[in-house]
Amino acid sequence: MSVRQESATWVATLRRHTIPTELGPCTVRVQQGIGSGAPASGTPEVYLHGTAGSWATFRPLLSEASHHDRVLIDLPGWGESTKGARLEHFGIETMTRAVTDVLNLLNYPRWNLVGHSMGGFLALHIAATWPERTASVAAISPTTFGVSEAAREPLRSLSRFPAFVGMMLLMRSLAALGPAGLAMVRAVGATPVMGPLMSPFFADPPGMSAGVIRGLGHNARPASFSAAARAVAHYDFNQWRGIRCPVLATRGETDVFTSPSDLDRLAATVPQVQTVTIQHCGHFAHVEQPEQVQRLLEDMWSL
Template structure:
């Protein structure tokens, strides 16, 4: 394990950066220590899991204040700083969730709160189902569950209901076929004005999103990992979520193109202790568009 210190771009606090081994390859994780002073063995951190088109940096708007307890920000194997030595051919929801618990075990945590965006919400629910005694709470932000999994299985049949996802899946397939050149092309486009209209469907007010965020999403694109995650979602058995026993907050933006309201209804039919909520004037990235609103809901979820 290698350890480094770095400062969060938000300037909120120093992050302790480590590289830990998992069954899917080396995983880069950043820990922001809380002011409560509790050791990992006794503290309950907030663990952030990003989506298939992101990295730990998509949670930066939620890190503006000093935390009372530890925050753990994971670049999942295949994304962000965790691409070297990754094994996407081994991807499954189960394997990615095991990678998360491997990281948390290596850090010494016994229990945790999970915050997952998009695919990260999917993973958080699986971790909660398979480690119920260790999961204190789950908050999903636009979790890509039933609808996107069905679209991944049958993209043509789902074109009219999920055009943004099917379009993104098609682009990622084309870019993955180009190998490293495909990723380089996406990164190059991400530095041009073309990227903003391409990402417009994912935000309620695209013009309000900073150029740094737009460029960051382009830099975070990992076509092969995106495709592997889509295949994993398509194969998943959602009945496993009946094992979730902790409180669950399930958020979606009212203009979310990936997470329809029907997904929250179906989640409520499977998960017993769930609080669905719709974030107004918001697309797929509530953690970026409405961070204060999201943080208030997270605080309510964890309040005794």
């Protein structure tokens, strides 16, 4: 494991680690909590991004210091964890082991998980797999039942989840082109065309900064997105009945990936779940409404 210090204006301490996993080297950043006696102390907040993200997606939530350590992971295949990523072994179980291996190497016995989109799905699976070590889960617009069905039967799901099906088919096509497909995504992501393409994911597209839109284009990974879609297509959601910790599950009022029925099914499956629909918000609540998301997180962690 290699470590180097990285400075940023919005953190007191941020250390960058490169940790080996079975899916390839994983880049992780750790911020020490206020008043914690060591870099690995207490129960950290662990942030898991979605398929169009990296650790940086959570920046709007992290403007103020926390009493908990924060662990910000670039999941294998995304962000700075792309070099050497073994996507041929990608699956929910292997991704879970990658995350828990990171946390074990950092000497954290328990954790609070915060996941967006795919990261929310992964957080729920980790909670089901490691119930004694998961203190809480906050799933922000988790891609669950509807997206799983759409990944399994895209044509039948086109009318209900057109944004996901369209993106999945596009990403599959681009992934087939290899490096050329990734280059095309990067090229488009740096142009004004990216704004209209991403507009379905936000309640107020004109209100999103150009930096946010460029970041989503920069973090898009066609092969990784396609691997994640394959992994969730035949998932057994009954596993989530074994989750023991408190769970917060949110969706945006205009969310195109997480439907109201997804939250209803989560409430019927997960024992201790609070579901919240965030008004004036799309799929990226932690970007569009970070103050409200932070209040919800603090309320859950204070219980």
